[in-house]
Amino acid sequence: MKPEEVNLSVDFLGHKLRNPLALTEGPLTGSADRIRRASEFAIGVMFTKGIRPQPATSPNPFIAKSGKRNLMNADWSDIGFEQWLKDIKELRERDFMLVTSIAKNYVTPEEAADMAEEVAKCGPDAISLVDYDPDDLIRAVKLTRPRVKVPLMVKLCPFMPRLEETLKELVNSGIDAVAAMDSIGPVLVVDVETGLPSMGSGDGSGYLSGDAIRPVMVKYVYDIASYVDLPVVGVGGVSHGEDVVEVTMVGATAVGMVAAPLLRGLEEFDCVEKDLRRYLAAREINDINSIRKLTHQRVAEAEMREDARAVIDQDKCSNCGSCVKVCFMRAPVEMDGVTTIITEKCVGCGLCVSICPQNCIDMV
Ligand SMILES: Cc1cc2nc3c(=O)[nH]c(=O)nc-3n(C[C@H](O)[C@H](O)[C@H](O)COP(=O)(O)O)c2cc1C
Numbered sequence: 557m558k559p560e561e562v563n564l565s566v567d568f569l570g571h572k573l574r575n576p577l578a579l580t581e582g583p584l585t586g587s588a589d590r591i592r593r594a595s596e597f598a599i600g601v602m603f604t605k606g607i608r609p610q611p612a613t614s615p616n617p618f619i620a621k622s623g624k625r626n627l628m629n630a631d632w633s634d635i636g637f638e639q640w641l642k643d644i645k646e647l648r649e650r651d652f653m654l655v656t657s658i659a660k661n662y663v664t665p666e667e668a669a670d671m672a673e674e675v676a677k678c679g680p681d682a683i684s685l686v687d688y689d690p691d692d693l694i695r696a697v698k699l700t701r702p703r704v705k706v707p708l709m710v711k712l713c714p715f716m717p718r719l720e721e722t723l724k725e726l727v728n729s730g731i732d733a734v735a736a737m738d739s740i741g742p743v744l745v746v747d748v749e750t751g752l753p754s755m756g757s758g759d760g761s762g763y764l765s766g767d768a769i770r771p772v773m774v775k776y777v778y779d780i781a782s783y784v785d786l787p788v789v790g791v792g793g794v795s796h797g798e799d800v801v802e803v804t805m806v807g808a809t810a811v812g813m814v815a816a817p818l819l820r821g822l823e824e825f826d827c828v829e830k831d832l833r834r835y836l837a838a839r840e841i842n843d844i845n846s847i848r849k850l851t852h853q854r855v856a857e858a859e860m861r862e863d864a865r866a867v868i869d870q871d872k873c874s875n876c877g878s879c880v881k882v883c884f885m886r887a888p889v890e891m892d893g894v895t896t897i898i899t900e901k902c903v904g905c906g907l908c909v910s911i912c913p914q915n916c917i918d919m920v
Pocket residue numbers: 580581582583605606619627628629630631657686711737738739764765766767769791792793794812813814815816
């Protein structure tokens with residue numbers, strides 16, 4: 557199958573997106589101009605930066621690379637509610653889906669509902685409320701739902717308490733979709749040459765995005781998709797076509813990125829779209845929608861094993877010694893240029909399987 561034959565189009569809140577990729581809240585969608593610029597790239601849906609009542613100034617510096625593919629931020633910068641209303645109106649003529657995101661965590665549920673009603677008059681395709689407090693979020697949804705006609709969704713912070721119960725209440729209160737998750741924090745990164753934290757905020761702490769947070773998000777999306785039957789936007793540490801496949805397999809309809817395009821440019825969306833097509837075509841998967849929630853199915857089918865042990869395929873082993881080095885049970889041994897595993901010593905932890913450069917260790 558050719559990559560261009562793969563269907564990447566997904567249905568999201570009544571819109572047919574060109575692909576599942578989302579540019580979620582962040583500086584790249586911080587104004588109408590920036591959103592227009594982003595719309596030139598392979599993005600299915602865009603979320604405005606979190607809209608607050610007043611413009612906020614961020615402490616300098618407020619964005620920094622951390623590790624190879626992670627990002628720290630203390631980004632409060634915002635153009636403020638009045639300017640946002642003008643900017644959203646300016647975007648009325650558009651050929652992309654726009655979700656307006658309200659930073660609920662900075663206002664009361666009553667204020668959030670007032671803001672949502674005003675924003676809805678400017679013509680967004682959906683409204684999202686972002687919060688850390690489950691009770692406040694539920695109350696904000698209950699107050700907002702009767703006052704706006706467009707689809708209403710929520711974006712959750714990492715590790716939302718009482719997740720299942722909260723989600724069910726949110727569904728009963730009328731949400732149409734869920735996004736997870738916001739950056740993880742507060743966290744602290746220190747420059748060991750100077751002792752200074754990387755962010756200019758009061759105590760120098762910030763919020764972590766990028767590669768390191770992806771496994772937290774993947775489990776989160778898996779849980780959300782187990783608890784409720786709504787479209788989910790998975791966002792956190794995505795930067796390859798394979799990541800999009802993973803997040804779709806655990807139940808996402810759309811898959812967001814912020815750190816990756818901030819670090820490597822908006823072209824990252826075009827690269828990930830291409831990469832995703834190539835990955836699926838190589839496996840004869842002609843429609844991204846066909847793999848959604850595959851992981852739930854596999855987990856249900858899988859049997860838990862406690863008797864699996866590692867075995868080396870001698871035809872492929874290069875005798876590199878890596879398994880000998882990592883095995884805390886000292887089960888792999890090398891003798892006369894041949895590496896074998898002493899089955900009685902192996903406890904089947906699986907570490908050697910995951911590090912073998914020849915991919916020649918199996919659990920049997
Ligand atoms: C600089 C920066 C600013 C952000 N601002 C917001 C925001 O205003 N509202 C929000 O809900 N999330 C905000 N986020 C979180 C992102 O939308 C996203 O949920 C998070 O970064 C995880 O995705 P990533 O690993 O692809 O960056 C921001 C992230 C970054 C890096």
